[in-house]
Amino acid sequence: MKPNPAYPEEIRGTDVSYARICQRRLWISLHSDVITDGTEHVYEGKFLSERKRKAGFSEVTLGRNRLDSVSISENETCVHEFKKGRHLLECDRIQVAHYINLLQRAGFHNVYGIVHLLGSRDVAKIFLDPETWVTLQETYRLIEEMKLKKIPALVRNKFCFSGCSLVEFCWGDI
């Protein structure tokens, strides 16, 4: 399938993640420079990333994306993401698939991802297999479409009260 859009480097990993969580969250991220993530969950992710970063790991900037932790060896490249929770979420899986795609486009070989889960010794390995590729392209398309749409209606989902930084904006003090 033809890549869509032409330059996925211009799409932020956070927006890829939002696209799998909530279209309203995605729309606000795409249309606002004012409302930004600042929740404890985001800080926790940054803290974990710094704490677990080891020698030999590098930061890589690709377009509008900064990959905090990439291990590069002669034979393979691995992007590491550090996430809250005990289980791999689909939004995190596709975000990492986006980073794998960007690294491949930049010429890195044998690229895969590892999601490190907080509170668990588990890690989840992510590969850009054909099925994941299709999901990633659908996600890119949704992001492009959302740039042209009006803000989506309010629909409650499981993330509203589990870490979304816009919960008060959407739902007030309930």
Ligand code: SF4
């Ligand atoms: S609070 Fe819920 S509806 Fe509002 S942006 Fe966040 S996830 Fe979406």
